Structures are given as C-alpha cells and as structure tokens.
Amino acid sequence: MNPQLKKYYLVLIVSLVFSFAIQMILNSLGVNPMISVSIVIAVFLILPFMMRRRYMNNMRGYGGDSGTGGGFFGMNSSGTGVRYVCLVCSNKHKGGTCPRCGSKMQRADF
C-alpha cells in the first residue's frame, strides 16, 4: 500500500477517535447534543483537510496533486531526467553513489 495513503487513513482514524473524545467531553459538560454533533462533524471535516494541506505544502514544487487518486511523485531520482554531478570527481551520473569514485557527495544538474 502507498505509505502516503496509509498515513491519510491513519489521519482519518485519528480524527474519528478525536471526534468521539470531543463529543464525550461536550456531553459530560452538558452541551446540547445537536451542537456537539455539529462541532464533531466540523472537526472531522477540517482535520483531514488541514493535514492534506500540510502534505500538499510539503509537496510544493512537484506540481501538487489535485485528485484523490494520487500517485507517483518523482521521489526516486533515477530515471527522471535529473542528473547529478559528483562533487569529488565531477562525473555526471544518475544519482546515488558516483559510479566512478563511489562518493555520495553530489549536486543536482538540470
């Protein structure tokens, strides 16, 4: 399973538990059930949205993903067209360790 999707489901579960906790607290305080339910619904809707927004901000520069499907961001540097220049021997390679000298010191070369 996609780890990002897994995280998203985790957020949903956490917000669900959180919502129940809020409802129980509000009920024990004697708040009108209708009001507490609407607060819980609001939290349940806003929390995942905020988490997703934060996730989107992390992804800034990758163009974002407006759909729910989501997918494959070019996190794996190999084969994306970006090349790296070794800082030790200036050899151009595809990222990771330098094939010539084995150094991991590198910079992106666009």
Ligand SMILES: [Zn+2]
């Ligand atoms: Zn090198």
